[in-house]
Amino acid sequence: MTPHKIPALTGAVLLTMIPALAQAYSGPGVGLGAIGVVLGIVGSVFLMTLSLIWYPVKRMVRGLRRRPATPPRRRDSNA
Amino acid sequence: MTGAIAPIALLLGAIVAAGEIARRLRIVPRFATLGTLGRRAGAILVRRGVSDHLKERATRILAGRMMASSLSAGAVLALVIAPVVLLLLADGALPLGVRAAFFDWQARLLILFVSLIYVLARWRIGRRRLQPR
Numbered sequence: 001m002t003p004h005k006i007p008a009l010t011g012a013v014l015l016t017m018i019p020a021l022a023q024a025y026s027g028p029g030v031g032l033g034a035i036g037v038v039l040g041i042v043g044s045v046f047l048m049t050l051s052l053i054w055y056p057v058k059r060m061v062r063g064l065r066r067r068p069a070t071p072p073r074r075r076d077s078n079a
Numbered sequence: 080m081t082g083a084i085a086p087i088a089l090l091l092g093a094i095v096a097a098g099e100i101a102r103r104l105r106i107v108p109r110f111a112t113l114g115t116l117g118r119r120a121g122a123i124l125v126r127r128g129v130s131d132h133l134k135e136r137a138t139r140i141l142a143g144r145m146m147a148s149s150l151s152a153g154a155v156l157a158l159v160i161a162p163v164v165l166l167l168l169a170d171g172a173l174p175l176g177v178r179a180a181f182f183d184w185q186a187r188l189l190i191l192f193v194s195l196i197y198v199l200a201r202w203r204i205g206r207r208r209l210q211p212r
Contacts, residue, residue: 030159030160033106033110033152033156034153036110036113036114036152037149037150037152037156039117040113040116040117040145040146040148040149040152041146041149041150043117043120043145043149044142044145044149045142045146047120047139047141047142047145048138048139048142048143050124050138050142051135051136051138051142052139055131055132055134055135055138056135058131
């Protein structure tokens with residue numbers, strides 16, 4: 001971020017704290033509902049990440065550990 | 080109070096419409112379903128003695144259901160607040176005085192009391208309908 005953008009960003013954040021300009025009131029019902037919806041979306045993304053990344057990777061790591069590092073040598077039966 | 084009763088009546092009408100939409104679209108059971116799905120997902124994740132394969136399948140199914148439930152609950156929430164938001168937006172185009180009434184504490188007090196009376200009356204009517212004849 002360039003130095004001249006920091007005061008502008010700070011001013012924008014401070015402007016949002018003036019309620020007469022923002023006029024963005026939300027009641028407790030709508031606020032809690034919106035928080036619930038956001039938590040539900042975040043939770044579903046988390047679950048999808050678990051099912052698509054965590055468990056397959058865990059299965060793969062377990063499979064790699066079970067497999068021996070070097071294949072066993074064949075015994076020469078004539079020796 | 081600002082004087083005009085029309086903006087207060089408009090706001091009350093919008094609030095009543097929002098309440099009726101919330102009742103018809105059953106917004107509370109949708110959030111209850113969302114909570115139930117979250118609890119079930121947590122219980123599956125911490126359960127022992129279940130294979131990872133089953134957990135993977137269960138979490139995938141629950142993730143889809145939770146996403147669908149969240150999006151539908153969000154859409155219903157947006158529909159519920161739509162009358163009030165539309166009224167406030169219309170006040171920007173046409174000077175109805177709704178915003179002034181919305182931010183006037185005496186008008187808000189009046190709206191609060193009338194809304195509470197409406198909610199109580201609606202609740203009594205709903206209970207009477209539920210009782211078997």
